[in-house]
Amino acid sequence: xxxxxxxPERTFTIRQLCLEFKCTPRALRFYExxxxxxxxxxxxxxxxxxxxxxxxxxxxxxxxxxxxxxEIREILQLYGKGDGGAAQNAKALRKFRERIVAFEQQRADxxxxxxxxxxxxxxxxxxxxxxxxxxxxxxxEMNAPRPSGRSSTDRRLASPRHA
Amino acid sequence: xxxxxxxPERTFTIRQLCLEFKCTPRALRFYExxxxxxxxxxxxxxxxxxxxxxxxxxxxxxxxxxxxxxEIREILQLYGKGDGGAAQNAKALRKFRERIVAFEQQRADxxxxxxxxxxxxxxxxxxxxxxxxxxxxxxxEMNAPRPSGRSSTDRRLASPRHA
DNA sequence: CGGCGCGTTGACGTTTACGTCAGCCGAGCG
DNA sequence: CGCTCGGCTGACGTAAACGTCAACGCGCCG
Numbered sequence: 607x608x609x610x611x612x613x614p615e616r617t618f619t620i621r622q623l624c625l626e627f628k629c630t631p632r633a634l635r636f637y638e639x640x641x642x643x644x645x646x647x648x649x650x651x652x653x654x655x656x657x658x659x660x661x662x663x664x665x666x667x668x669x670x671x672x673x674x675x676x677e678i679r680e681i682l683q684l685y686g687k688g689d690g691g692a693a694q695n696a697k698a699l700r701k702f703r704e705r706i707v708a709f710e711q712q713r714a715d716x717x718x719x720x721x722x723x724x725x726x727x728x729x730x731x732x733x734x735x736x737x738x739x740x741x742x743x744x745x746x747e748m749n750a751p752r753p754s755g756r757s758s759t760d761r762r763l764a765s766p767r768h769a
Numbered sequence: 770x771x772x773x774x775x776x777p778e779r780t781f782t783i784r785q786l787c788l789e790f791k792c793t794p795r796a797l798r799f800y801e802x803x804x805x806x807x808x809x810x811x812x813x814x815x816x817x818x819x820x821x822x823x824x825x826x827x828x829x830x831x832x833x834x835x836x837x838x839x840e841i842r843e844i845l846q847l848y849g850k851g852d853g854g855a856a857q858n859a860k861a862l863r864k865f866r867e868r869i870v871a872f873e874q875q876r877a878d879x880x881x882x883x884x885x886x887x888x889x890x891x892x893x894x895x896x897x898x899x900x901x902x903x904x905x906x907x908x909x910e911m912n913a914p915r916p917s918g919r920s921s922t923d924r925r926l927a928s929p930r931h932a
Numbered sequence: 933c934g935g936c937g938c939g940t941t942g943a944c945g946t947t948t949a950c951g952t953c954a955g956c957c958g959a960g961c962g
Numbered sequence: 963c964g965c966t967c968g969g970c971t972g973a974c975g976t977a978a979a980c981g982t983c984a985a986c987g988c989g990c991c992g
Contacts, residue, residue: 621938631939636980650940650987670878672835674978685889692901699893702886709883715833716872716879723869726848730862738855783969794969799950813957813970837948 617646618654627666637665642679671709681705780809781817790829800828805842835875844868 620631637643638652642665645652654662661682668678684698783794800806801815805828808815817825824845831841847861 619938630981632980632982635940640979652939667878667882669979671875671882676978692897695893695897696901699890699897702890702893706883706886706890709879709886712834713876713879713883715830716876719830719834720869720872720876723865723872727862727865727869730858730865734855734858734862738859793951795950795952798970803949815969832949839948 616656618659620652620654623654623659623662627662629666634662637662637675640675640679642675642682672712779819781822783815783817786817786822786825790825792829797825800825800838803838803842805838805845834872 618626620634623629623634624631634643634652638645643654643658643661645654645658647653664682664685665675665678668681669675673681680701684694684701781789783797786792786797787794797806797815801808806817806821806824808817808821810816827845828838828841831844832838836844843864847857847864
């Protein structure tokens with residue numbers, strides 16, 4: 607019976623993953639419904655493998671950066687297609703590049719917004735320092751170490767809406 | 770009647786703004802319903818001022834980086850509170866800082882994703898180059914001429930939403 | 933044996949950000 | 963005068979991403 611239950615063979619219950627990734631069982635089942643996950647079953651219970659866990663990570667990161675579940679599913683499917691389908695891979699490549707462009711755009715938008723916010727903060731700080739310095743509690747404690755801020759603020763691309 | 774219809778006195782119809790910003794009248798009215806815009810009226814018709822236009826710009830940029838309309842409204846209200854309310858301004862400052870942190874987090878997420886995508890692209894490119902170079906059409910045109918910047922991708926970034 | 937505790941499957945509710953449609957107004961025009 | 967055009971106001975519809983029940987299965991524990 608010496609089943610190697612070492613590292614990558616580990617499996618997870620739904621709750622374990624939920625705890626680890628701060629989400630709900632409902633969400634995981636939902637992702638499954640939508641075809642983003644397909645864990646093994648043992649009877650009725652879901653058994654998540656290491657690969658499933660990795661997929662979940664991808665899903666959550668995708669969500670954080672604003673991908674829809676449908677889009678994430680596409681990506682996952684494309685990843686899964688490691689098979690010889692060269693045309694498939696070409697399509698994947700195209701999609702990936704699209705996403706890169708979109709992400710770069712997003713980053714630029716965020717940088718713009720950040721600049722604006724910082725400026726607004728500066729104004730507010732200056733104002734408060736004069737009018738009510740007591741309210742200006744934690745002025746300087748927001749210094750995140752900025753190793754190297756690369757902001758290649760690309761020009762404006764449209765962000766169209768589709769039907 | 771040399772009415773200075775020069776620059777900042779200009780006004781806009783709903784359609785003009787919609788054309789300029791690639792959105793629909795419905796959206797603008799919706800934003801108004803939600804308290805993000807409040808253009809003047811001339812009879813029934815909405816008359817958007819330059820300031821309204823600026824607000825709209827903010828709204829749309831906010832959306833692009835994943836803010837909800839409610840969040841955008843908050844920000845707009847805080848901006849509007851240029852009045853003396855020092856406590857209000859302190860609150861605004863806190864909120865702004867929160868957002869800065871959130872945006873930085875999002876940027877980091879995006880950067881991570883970008884790195885992953887680039888790596889995946891590299892692998893795909895390498896693979897295709899061997900297996901089917903003919904399919905690898907537009908490899909090097911990543912920063913080729915931009916005929917008309919139209920990337921069919923609008924995005925909303927998720928915020929740490931919670932119940 | 934009764935009852936947790938964990939898990940499962942529906943099914944319906946909710947929020948956000950609009951789309952869509954119907955019906956009505958006033959301006960202008962041939 | 964009838965018509966269209968742009969705009970306005972509801973009111974209803976929709977898609978995404980779950981939340982929230984309700985009802986049930988299953989192991990096991992005191």
